Amino acid sequence: MIPAAFDYVRATSLDDALKRLATAGGGAKAIAGGQSLLPLMKLRLARPETLVDIGRLAELKGVHRLPDGRVAVGALTTYDEMLRDPILRHYGLLADAIPNIGDVQVRNRGTIGGSIAHADPASDMPAILLALDAEVVARSSRAERVIPITSFFEGAFASVLHDDELITEVRLPGGRDDVGSAYRAIEQPASGYSIAGVAAVVGAHDGTGWRYCAVGVTGVGDHPYRAAAVEKAVIGGESLAQAAAHATDGVTVASDIHADREYRTHVASVQVLRALEAAIARLG
Amino acid sequence: MVAHVSLTVNGKPREVDVEPRRLLVQLLREDLDLTGTHVGCDTSQCGACTVHVDGKAVKSCTMLAVQADGTTVTTIEGMATAEGLHPLQAAFWEHHGLQCGFCTPGMIMAAADLLARTTEPTDAEIRHAIEGNFCRCTGYQNIVTAIRAAAVVMRTGVAAPSGAVQGGM
């Protein structure tokens, strides 16, 4: 399968890339690792007139700690680089999830920026970033804005990102000692994509109950979401099993050949419970 | 539009003019006649097209030739040396790690990525490392055995007798 013809430019800098996207008026698309975009182009489900290759922009690569203690992950950082990163190693949910995203070939090329910009309703990284309350830094030739991940995803393959914007960085909270985190998923065995994937961050126990709980869910609704009803139940002192039963409250649960609505609703709760328990177990 | 791609393939500098939509696997197979890299699925699933770009395993059906400009690419043809087969190739032969052989080039390139990361992989790590590579013939058992055997050779420089690396799920 061959993509439809397109013009190709390799951006020489972030500003160069932004300028090209701005002048193309929607006809251009950025390509990072190409692990989502190229399969779509080969199926001709995507037919950009121009591809702007941002893959070599060193300024968008790598992980570093910000002065305020938070952690900035450059948009072009690959899964493989995240796995090896000494700062990110301390995030239990990343250590759980990343080794099971795609396969080694996909992890060698796929990037964090591409993963969230693509906004696949079943991709894993969005659930993780939701549970971490991450922020997405997006830049256009007009301005830079910081988007809370909780308002980033709008639907299947749809986000608030504009055509002329690039994600430059994803900001994670710095680690804290009083919370644990974990990722648990049930995968569709052939594709490896999550039927239900759950990221949980739980902690700050004050002797009477959990004072902090954040749960991100992917694969279940038309876009990854925060399971607010679960979080409220955990903080409100309900048992973890009772809380997990709220996994899909207010969500239109997807139904397909791999998992019908009833089954997916059930496994979403099961994975929420497992992720909550695993996150708490990490607190030691 | 024509783009110029200049890259090093199996140690040799190569210059090719391509349409931007040309895939890396087409450049290798059709422009450079390196047909050891196979196309199984053409949909990023099977791993038969796995090659190394700057030392890392990638699916060459899911990378544009222009994205490989300036890189160093290794294909299955670049694994053997004048001294003989690469330890992975020798081990696949010795331990019957193939039947039809269609998946083998990609399997070996994925395994080589693993052995560059860890010299003493467990069977679970081996199976995880070839998750993106499908084999329709062998049932994987002998592939895992072969990779385990190659790891021993690469670690110690000596091939273990074939009985010594058998068994163990």
Ligand SMILES: Cc1cc2nc3c(=O)[nH]c(=O)nc-3n(C[C@H](O)[C@H](O)[C@H](O)COP(=O)(O)OP(=O)(O)OC[C@H]3O[C@@H](n4cnc5c(N)ncnc54)[C@H](O)[C@@H]3O)c2cc1C
């Ligand atoms: C075989 C296979 C298995 C996979 N399995 C999984 C899995 O189990 N779980 C999972 O979560 N994912 C999986 N994936 C998807 C993979 O995670 C994504 O393809 C990858 O992370 C996307 O990153 P990329 O750099 O390759 O993006 P690209 O393919 O280059 O781009 C994807 C989209 O994002 C846009 N984009 C890229 N970078 C930016 C940026 N910085 N700013 C703005 N827009 C940008 C592009 O324009 C394009 O629209 C799988 C993919 C394959 C091929």
Ligand code: FES
């Ligand atoms: S041919 Fe590339 S993954 Fe199957």
Ligand code: FES
């Ligand atoms: S040996 Fe035939 S596909 Fe693997």
